[in-house]
Amino acid sequence: MTDVLAVADHRRGELRDVSYEVITAGRQLADDTGGDLHVAVISGTVDKFGEKLNREGVDAVHTVDHGEEFNHDVYTQVLTQLYDDLAPQYVLAPNSVNGLDYAPAVANALDLPIVTDTVGLETDGETLVATREMYGGKVEVTTELEGTAVATIRGAEWSGAEGTGDASIEAFDAEIDEDAVGSTVTGFEEVGGGDVDISEADVLVSVGRGIEEEENLEIIHELADALDATVSSSRPIVDSGWLPKNRQVGQSGKVVTPDVYIAIGISGAVQHVAGMKGSDTIVAINTDPNAPIMDIADYAIHDDLFDVVPALTEEFGG
């Protein structure tokens, strides 16, 4: 039997969606061989969280009331103790920024192998078959490992668990060694504010790595002016300091849902797509017909942006 321990993610008083997705992924793995699904929720308002995590398919929720916010030292201590107590075959964590801050430590502390950022998981009770991407999504690979393991799952690959389950909700009595807690969270800050709110725009002219040089941004601004649209971008443009942080679309930037999203020279990494897939109509301009952005585009132009963009500006009298 394959018991699974899934770990919930929360921040500033709210469970994050991936908490319900990790339940779905965990239930599937447990179902593969008829095991139990345990869910752990650590820190914060755990009683409230525990009720919410009692979704269909959950056998037990283990709550650990310790502090308000995520702390990787606390998570690592609790999860190693829960693992010793429950002896699950698999520990599943979200591949979130916080997941990546404790899952590798838990795996190493327990001397277990880890596979990260998985998009598919299966087991026969012995072998864990995990699907993940390599080379920035250009290929998918299947990896196998035997026995017990830690795996992290990519967000939005599994649907969120729904309904209400009949899980037992139990407080787990973890022993936290405060001397071994060497990190302190001192606060949070919202970034990317400012005068422009790209999430309010009807049309976004969004630019990516394909623009190559900072001075080439001029043609993007000209197009946006001609269309009366707003300029946004993928991460590398902001990393390079060519546009301010408040223009960044994606997982670590803003989620946008304009009427029309024009992706120019954007390959469409998963982190970017997470921020714009809800757009009404997506147009992709990219020389690479195999770029991942094409998977979610409604309209595509497989051509050089340096030809198409000026032509479009001209079309609108710019």
Place this chain on the structure above:
Amino acid sequence: MKILVTVKEVSTVEDEFEIEGTSIAEQYLGADLNEWDDYAVEEAVQIQEAGIADEVVTVTIGPEDCEQTIRQALAKGADRAIRVWDDSLEGVDVLDVGAKTEILRAVVEAEDPDLVLTGVQSGDDSWGATGVSLAEELGFEWAAVVNHLEHDFEDDRAAVRRELEGGVEELTEVELPAALTIQTGINEPRYASLRGIRQAQRKELDVQTLADLGVDESTIEGDVTLTEMYEPESETDATVWEGSAEETASELGELLREKGVAP
């Protein structure tokens, strides 16, 4: 203060490529300094230039071919480099997180740095886990996905910002020694100067085998095996506009008018 930076040479893939077995055919592969590591090197060099670190050492797991990439990091200002390679690593197609942790642990223990900087992930196999795993192994503190680091290290602590999802940053303090995984955008990596490139040729690049490091060969086999590689099925159902730039631009213009969003 001494800083150790992990530097990886990653494989890059052309837009069009073929798969042979469980790898991409050699002729479609290029090599580059891992993007995230470029930022980690820059951060370390800036801490040294601020007079806080006395030495920046890089460590790379890789064959002789990747020395050019290592010299790139040296040209940007790292003081010396360690390259770990072994015949037994030759045929390994996935070096998993556990195996990397074992190898790097031996290097960190020999070098005894106060701070280890790694990239958040590598551009090819993207585990995103080695830095944190390594920290746990060493009994170091850590922080993952760091996009700001204060350079004063007051009270032997590193004050960092972790880039969470949705435009939120977490302010965290971690005790030293620590391993931090560095996110892109934390700084602006420099281009190596000609002088830097010349100096890099003379900097020490020490090659170590697993035996030199006291790492058992069996640990590098790892637990994860790669059994299949394929191109993801394209799910595109996009309408593709063809023709000259003027023609495709006119199609797009038409769409914008239809949607009522054209000026």
